[in-house]
Amino acid sequence: MKTKRECIIELYLLEYQPQEFSNTLNSPPSTVYDAIHRYEVTSSLDDRPRSGRPSTFNTQDLRDKVRLRMNMKSREYLTKLAKSVQVSRETVRQLVKNKLNRRPYKLQKSHVLTDNINEVRLAECKNFLKHNASKK
Numbered sequence: 001m002k003t004k005r006e007c008i009i010e011l012y013l014l015e016y017q018p019q020e021f022s023n024t025l026n027s028p029p030s031t032v033y034d035a036i037h038r039y040e041v042t043s044s045l046d047d048r049p050r051s052g053r054p055s056t057f058n059t060q061d062l063r064d065k066v067r068l069r070m071n072m073k074s075r076e077y078l079t080k081l082a083k084s085v086q087v088s089r090e091t092v093r094q095l096v097k098n099k100l101n102r103r104p105y106k107l108q109k110s111h112v113l114t115d116n117i118n119e120v121r122l123a124e125c126k127n128f129l130k131h132n133a134s135k136k
Helices: 004-013 020-023 029-042 058-074 078-085 089-099 115-135
Strands: none
Touching: 004 029, 020 029, 020 058, 058 078, 058 089, 078 089
16 A cells, blocks of 8 residues: 555656645645655655654564563563563553553552441441431
8 A cells, every 4th residue: 555655756756736636635735745845855755764762662572572471460560570571660661551552550459348348338328328418
């Protein structure tokens, strides 16, 4: 499948006017003119190099390792997971959050609710409501 930029350049090389194929490709004229200008300057369809530090943790191998470990031991802490794949904890945290679309979490202890406790709570709530209803 061709990208929009490839289609623009192909039509441009066939000597169509940019205004004509701007509507056809459902692109604003500025996008068409920018793509043509980039092609004339660089003679290439490639993206320009990005600024900033490149991402180093986003390798397919590391993503597969972390995904596999998380599927095997879903309750494992990220710190322990990071040590097992030999990268920093922050790297694993970012990978899990941004690339694997999962939420890191820590299991919390909670109160166990038995049937007896539920009955007591329900009775207390009814008593509370009855008491406050009489004040109104």
